[in-house]
Amino acid sequence: MEEKSLFILKNIKVKIKNRIILDNISINLKKNNITGVIGPSGSGKSTLLKVLSFLLTPYSGEITYKGIALKDYNPQKYRKTVSYVQQRPYLFPKTVRDNLLYGPKLWGIKYNEEELYALLDLVNLDPVFLDREVINLSEGEKQRINIARSLANKPEVLLLDEPTSALDLLSTEIIENLILKLKKQDLKIIVVTHNLEQTKRISDEVLVLNAGRILDHISIDEFLHSRSDEEIRLYFKKQSSNGGNQND
């Protein structure tokens, strides 16, 4: 069973400034599917993505990726393979081309014009965007470039932190279609989301977090059938009493 596991997390604990954000989490995440990470604000969803992307070192516990402990990977090479996409698109203040080629330049990956156009096409953007300054892009376009910038590194896993939270319906649909398209290309995708309908549309399974602990790791259908409407609303609720934070 472990052979098929992409990530294995054992007793992961994350403590920031003496506050426990993730509390003894143990999970197996398999390849080639889409995992929706859900839970109320402050439940540790974004922190889990950062731990998986090696952007946060747990206080204790062990993580393996493809059977090898994370600490045995070169962190930079690992982050190229397991790519974390931030909730807000922090693009470098240059052109779209510069942003798309940032990762490939680090890794010596060559791109010709056609390949760059294909990358833009993947996120439904016209080739004319390539030499546009990012300052002139809409939020939806920025988010799509944000994802395309990660894809330019040719990752095996994409970790998306609420990719559509600030987007209009059209941009949301484009990104959801992109996620489904990427799944067909054998990419493992883990998405943090607050959107129930989106979870139903794109996720094969859900990981339900609450107060830093895993409540469930089941298929979306099982989840919807096993919970009351009120509970489901709670897990997708955006605001909590602590207002949520970037260590969410």
Add this chain to the structure above:
Amino acid sequence: MIDWLNNFIDSALLIDAGRRIILSLILLAIMLGLSRWQHTDLEGSFIYGFIRGLVQIVLLGFILVIIFSLQSLLLLYIILSLMIVFAAASTRRTHKYPKVFEIELAGIAVASYTIMTIVIVLGIIPVKGEYVIPLGGMVISNSMALSLIAMERIYSDLEHKKGMVEAAIALGATPRKAMNSIIRDAIRASLLPSTNRMAILGIVSIPGLMSGMIIGGMNPIIAAIYQIIIFLMIISSGFIADIIVSYYIIKIVFDPNGALKPDYSIE
């Protein structure tokens, strides 16, 4: 050395200096008069400040007489080392960044020892206390000031551009690569004012060192050459201190796996 000090105290120079101080009391009297006239209530502060400043500066003068007579390189380096430690320690009072003393000590020490050793070994300045100590002091204080500017700029830019730095790290950049533009901007911000001051030398300004040397009777051409040398010493040592400080900050804000520490803080 003591003989020299005795001769100095007995000399006409001291009598002349005393005469000048007494005459300059007229300026103090004008200050007191203006204060009384304008009801600024500063008379006590003026008198206290003058007496305290006079005693301190004259005492310093006596200490400098002894230090300037030193020609032992080891002793000169020991004095420079003490100045470096004092300079680094003074930053702790004014700047509350994490490990500011350690960072500044490393930056100022590497920069000052490197530059002072180069100018001494190459014979650009003589191995005499009267040259090594004041020029060393300028190098040390400027290394401190310039690297503090760089440090402030790095921390403030990092606060504003944290998301972008994290994006670069997530794409596989090393901390140094992810911080490239922040560090470049910080070094430029710290060095450009001195570089500009060097470029307008002689046209807009006659800086302190040159003015002091001319007043002290030095040939203005020699004084001008020392002035340009000190600018080169200040900028090069500032550059080295900036680089050391920026590397040290990277060690503080990133974890050993090259990710931004979630709990690094500027209090």
